[in-house]
Amino acid sequence: MNTVDIAVIGAGPSGAAAAIRAARQGVDTVVFERAAYGRDKACGDGLTPRAVGALAELGIGLDGAHLIEGLRMIAGRTERVLPWPATGRFPAHGAVWPRRRLDAALIDAAAEAGAEIVWGAEALPVFEGGEDGENGRVVGVEAGGRRWRAGLVVAACGAPGKAARMLGATRVRQEPYGVAIRSYAASPRHAERYLEACLTMRDADGHSVPGYGWIFPAGDGAVNIGVGALSTMKRFKRLNLNTLLDLYHDQVRESWETGPYLERPRAWRLPMSSVRRHGPGWVAVGDAAGLINPMNGEGIDYGLESGMIAADLFVRDPASAPELYDRTVGERFDAFLRTGRRFSFLIGHPAILGAGLRLAVGAQAVADITLRVMGNLVDSESPGSAGRVLAAADRILAAADPLLRRTRARG
Ligand SMILES: Cc1cc2nc3c(=O)[nH]c(=O)nc-3n(C[C@H](O)[C@H](O)[C@H](O)COP(=O)(O)OP(=O)(O)OC[C@H]3O[C@@H](n4cnc5c(N)ncnc54)[C@H](O)[C@@H]3O)c2cc1C
Secondary structure (H helix, E strand, O other): EEEEEEEEEOOOOOOOOHHHHHHHHOOOOOEEOOOOOOOOOOOOOOOOHHHHHHHHHHOOOOOOOEEOOOOEEEEEOOEEEEEOOOOOOOOOOOEEHHHHHHHHHHHHHHHHOOOOOEEEEOEEEEEHHHHOOOOEEEEEHHHHHHEEEEEEEEOOOOHHHHHHHHOOOOOOOOOOOOOEEEEEEEEOOOOOOEEEOOOEEOOOOEEEEEEEEEEEEEOOOEEEEEEEOOOOOOHHHHHHHHHHHHHHHHHHHHHOOOOEOOOEEEEEEEOOOOOOOEEOEEOOHHHHHOOOOOOOOOOOHHHEEEEEEHHHHHOOOOOOOHHHHHEEEEEEEEHHHHHHHHHHHHOHHHHHHHHHHHHHHHHHHHHHHHHHOOOOOOOOOOOOHHHHHHHHHHHHHHHHHHHHHHOOOOO
16 A cells, blocks of 8 residues: 555646645645546636636746636626726736646646646545545545555545545535536637626526626637526526527627537536535545535636645644634635525526626626625725625625525526
C-alpha cells in the first residue's frame, strides 16, 4: 500500500486547486481522475471576477482566457449592459476560458507543483476496518485494484456519483438543484467582451422557465451557448433541455450570426446542497459539496476557493482539518447559498418570476445591484446597497421559508 498526505478524487477545478495549494506547501499529494488527460466538462466556461480572483490566488495567469468586462442582461425587450462592479475584494474583469483548456492549465500547475496525477483511474474511498458508511473513518482510496493510505481524502468528484454516495455527500432531497446544457457555435461576435444572459426563457409550450439562456464569447472563433433551469419550476420533470437549447439558439441566431453547433450539446447536473461535506478523514469540495450558486449556476469560483481552504487547513493541522473546513466553508458560503435556494423556490412561480424580472432590469441602478447580488460579488468590507439588498433578502426569505416550501410550484 502507498502512503500519501492527501488523496484527491477528481481533477476538475476544485481538485486541482486543492492539489496545487497542497503540493506547493510540500504536502505529498496524489490526484485520481477517471477520465483521460484533456477531459472536457459541460460548462458555460464563464469565470466571474470572483473566479478570476481565486485563479490569481493560485498564481494562474489568464493567458489562455478571453477577458470579459461585464454582462448584458436581457429580459423580454429590455436590455441592460452591466460592467462588472469595481470592488476592493475582486478584480474588475471576468473571463471565458473553455474548460478543456482551463482544467488542463490547472492540473498542469498541480503536476508542476509536485502532485502526482493518475489518469483513467476511478477512485473510491476506503474506510477503516473496511466498514463503509456515513460515520466510518476514511483512511485512503482504492483505484484500479490498488490502495493508497492518506491523511486526508478530498472528494472533488463533481455532481454526486458513487464516491460521494459512499461518503454520504449527496444532495439534500428537499432542496432545489439545477440542470444545464451547452454547446459551441461559430460566431463573428466571438471576441466581444460581454457575456449575454437571457432571463426570459420559455419552454416549447411557451411556459416561462426559471433559469437562463447564455451566450459567452470565447474569443477563439466560437461562443459557448447554453441554457439552464431550476428544479423548482413547474413541469421541471418534463423539461427537454435539448429542445430548450434549440429554442434559445433560434432566438439568438440572427443577432449573433451563429453557425450550427460545433459539438453535440452536453448536459449535466448542478448540485446546490449537500447532506454533509466532511467526516473523519475526508472533506468534499466544489460541486461534490453542493457549492453552486442557485442564482446563476456558477460554481468554478467556489470550487477553487473550497479546494484551497481544504489544503490550507490540512497544512495547518491534519487532525482538525475536516471539522474546521466544514466550519470555514459554512461561514463563507452557507448564508448566501441558502438565500439563493430560497430565492429559487420563489421564482419557480411564473407570476413572481415575471414581476421580479421587471423589477430587476427596470432601472440601470437596480440591474447593477442585481448583478452584484446574483453574482455573489458583494464585498463584505464595503457591502454598499447590494449588501443591504442581500441582507434584507436573507431576512425576508428566511422568514418566508416554510411558506416558500409549502407553496412551491408543482407539476
Ligand atoms: C452546462 C453547465 C454550465 C455551467 N456553466 C458555468 C459557468 O459558466 N461558470 C461557472 O463558474 N460554473 C458553471 N457551471 C458549474 C461548473 O461546471 C462546476 O461548478 C464546476 O465544474 C465544479 O468543479 P469541480 O471540480 O467541483 O467538479 P467537476 O468539474 O465536475 O470535476 C469533477 C471531476 O471528478 C471526476 N470524478 C468523478 N468521480 C470520480 C471518481 N470516483 N474517481 C476519479 N475521478 C472522478 C470527474 O471525471 C471530473 O473530472 C456549469 C455547469 C453546467 C452543467
